[in-house]
Amino acid sequence: MPAAEDLHHLIELQKKDSGLDMLRARLKAIPAELENLQDGLDEERGALDAHREAQKKLALSRKDLELELRECEEGTKKHQSELNQVKANDAFKALLTEIEEGKKHAGELETGILAAMEGLDASAAEEKKLAAEFAAFEKSFQTRAAALASEKQGLESALQSGQEERNAFAAGLDQSLVSKYEHIRKQRGTAVCAVRDQGGNFACSGCNMSLRPQAVVAAKKKDAITQCDSCQRILFVPEAK
Numbered sequence: 001m002p003a004a005e006d007l008h009h010l011i012e013l014q015k016k017d018s019g020l021d022m023l024r025a026r027l028k029a030i031p032a033e034l035e036n037l038q039d040g041l042d043e044e045r046g047a048l049d050a051h052r053e054a055q056k057k058l059a060l061s062r063k064d065l066e067l068e069l070r071e072c073e074e075g076t077k078k079h080q081s082e083l084n085q086v087k088a089n090d091a092f093k094a095l096l097t098e099i100e101e102g103k104k105h106a107g108e109l110e111t112g113i114l115a116a117m118e119g120l121d122a123s124a125a126e127e128k129k130l131a132a133e134f135a136a137f138e139k140s141f142q143t144r145a146a147a148l149a150s151e152k153q154g155l156e157s158a159l160q161s162g163q164e165e166r167n168a169f170a171a172g173l174d175q176s177l178v179s180k181y182e183h184i185r186k187q188r189g190t191a192v193c194a195v196r197d198q199g200g201n202f203a204c205s206g207c208n209m210s211l212r213p214q215a216v217v218a219a220k221k222k223d224a225i226t227q228c229d230s231c232q233r234i235l236f237v238p239e240a241k
């Protein structure tokens with residue numbers, strides 16, 4: 001088989017391999033993308049849960065205040081009924097002081113209960129907003145996750161059929177040439193690269209090193225496979241446009 005045709009086949013093989021590499025790279029990026037999405041969802045859920053937890057605490061503290069208020073009022077009532085039973089002036093005065101303090105404390109508790117109720121109203125409105133935001137976020141998460149899952153499936157099947165087609169193509173080529181190609185590709189990432197014409201100075205576009213004029217002449221002649229002296233990549237001269 002003439003070298004020109006071999007070279008043409010290697011370029012074709014490299015195109016197929018580059019295409020497969022792109023599929024693999026995209027496939028590899030999908031799990032991290034999914035993980036990021038999941039992290040975002042967890043964060044949103046965490047914020048909603050934290051809000052609900054704070055709301056529960058606020059409701060509990062309101063209940064505590066109400067209980068305390070009842071006890072305080074009962075205490076005051078008890079002291080008021082005791083007023084009729086005490087004879088000593090000191091004891092009477094002490095009871096009056098207790099009643100006064102009880103009423104004052106009850107007033108403070110009522111203020112606290114009102115504040116807690118207002119806080120609960122605001123918190124409930126905020127909870128509704130956060131829950132709606134979370135529901136929207138979760139829905140878009142599910143849409144995106146489903147799209148990624150189907151993309152993954154498509155990539156896997158394209159990769160499999162592409163790999164089979166590539167292997168069948170490679171099997172029809174000169175096997176020593178294919179091994180040389182694969183060896184260079186493994187080391188350099190790309191095995192075949194163009195000779196770059198920099199105004200009469202020729203360089204390897206793979207490693208950017210200057211090429212010997214003889215190497216350029218050989219690559220142009222296409223009688224044999226020519227490799228770069230520096231990086232060993234297989235060279236081809238692009239068709240003039």
Ligand SMILES: [Zn+2]
Pocket residue numbers: 204205206207208209228229230231232233
């Ligand atoms: Zn090179």
